[in-house]
Amino acid sequence: MRVLFLAAEATPFVKVGGLADVAGELPAALRARGMDVRLVLPLHRAIDRRSLSLHHVADVIVHGRVDEVPGTAFVAGADDGPVYLIDGDLIRSAADVYGEPEADAAKFAFFCLAALETCESIQWKPDVVHAQDWHAAPAVVWLARMGKRSDFWRGVGSVLTVHNLPFMGAGGAAGLSTFGIDPTEDARLPIWARPLPLPLGLAHADWITTVSPSYALEIQTPPFGCGLDPLLRERSDHLVGILNGLDPGVWDPAADPSLPVHFSRRDLSLRAQVKQYLQSELDLPGEPCVPVLGMVTRLDTQKGVDLALAALEAVLDLPWQLVLLGKGDTALTAASAAFAAAHPERCRFLEGYAPQLASRIYAGADMLLVPSRYEPCGLTQMIALRYGCVPVVRATGGLRDTVVDCAGAAGTGFLIEEATAESLASALRRALEVYADQRRWRGLQRRGMAQDFSWSRSAERYEQVYAAAAREARERAGVTA
Ligand code: ADP
Helix, strand or coil, X not given: CEEEEECCCECCCECCCHHXXXXXXXXXXXXXXXXXXXXXXXXXXXXXXXXCCEEEEEEEEEECCXXXXXXXXXXXXXXXXXXXXXXXXXXXXXXXXXXXXXXXXXXXXXXXXXXXXXXXXXXXXXXXXXXXXXXXXXXXXXXXXXXXXXXXXXXXXXXXXXXXXXXXXXXXXXXXXXCCCCCCCCCCCCHHHCCCHHHHHHHHCCEEEECCHHHHXXXXXXXXXXXXXXXXXXXXXXXXXXXXXXXXXXXXXXXXXXXXXXXXXXXXXXXXXXXXXXXXXXXXXXXCCCCEEEEEEEECHHXXXXXXXXXXXXXXXXXXXXXXXXXXXXXXXXXXXXXXXXXXXXXXXXXXXXXXXXXXXXXXXXXXXXCCCCCCCCCHHHHHHHCCCEEEEECCXXXXXXXXECCCCCCCEEEECCCCHHHHHHHHHHHHXXXXXXXXXXXXXXXXHCCCCCHHHHHHHHHHHHHHHHHHHHHHHXXXX
């Protein structure tokens, strides 16, 4: 099985959010199953070219509506397989990984088409093109529309993975059109969605996947479907949810280089030293018995930071400290800063993106709050579980699929049904009560740390989807394997 894996970001090259973790880790798990998986990324400015040993692979021409746009593909010799990086004016001139919608759409459409051109140029024909999110959806659309006229691409299957449905590439119609990707007439889509990259991809992909079984069901309903639920319901026989994994080698409290002290399930008592270090690093009172609540998050309405702050205001009578690390929305940044300023004796807000501090929060905080309004999969709660930090989460999407409420014997955390400050406040009261019983708490921590979130199970599911997509595409095109 040969898979062309297209993504806007991937660790260790460039990371903005959880997509980078997935695109950095899943290809390796697929290769471990014997597949030939080639990851392709834009050579963003944020990628430090000098630190990579890049080798020239191909010069390509992408046919725009008006112009022929040149690009270059390089290969970086990753340990377990080649990673291609696409260079070109549209990519080089963009300051950030993500910017303005129209420029982004043109940049990512160019990236997709240049990636396909590169395969042809080196005569490496995949069985399946696996596109991540709206940025890579143009590749799927091109394959469905133009690929059938190409001897090289005919019979190649496509899979589109939705990591976050509301991010559809809004405002990107003109950018796509620059590269000849026009709106669809597909009546299953609302008119406003017909020129946008993600809806176009969802209409054209052989298979659609999303990143948890619960989210796959939720996006087929109006509250989570963002207007695309009629199409997604209609395509439900080609839509599956596959939970993201975590690389256990990367996320390991017994080896994480960001931690002052290492620990495992068997020597959990050492964890208290990380908590003490975190409190002292952030100049919080070093009280071992006061639970530290952590949040590591994009500051976005999705993540419910506003709910967390309101819930904490409602439980000021209880002992807790809050460490909030986040970056994003201006209003939420201001609200977080104001909350920290109002409660200097128990709250720290660290504005920014700080992976090492994030690790110390997972390893030192007693609980991680994830009161998301929706959550396709969520990685932070899985990392928290690995690090013995008990998650308090909204029962939605991947959060529902990865955290078991402590009401049952198999509990690993706390679930709230409603995305409201009141439900979160009552879950916090419940959690703080359990915390007071340290024997019970240790049980929760140990069960959480024992969960298997490794990629191998997910990789097996992806392999099945690839096989179906490749087989169906070949049958449709009347080509033999
Ligand atoms: P998202 O919706 O942002 O992709 P996920 O929970 O799936 O949310 O993944 C978030 C990833 O980004 C995790 O690896 C988390 O540790 C990391 N992260 C998020 N915000 C920050 C931050 N401010 N500093 C450091 N790491 C962060």
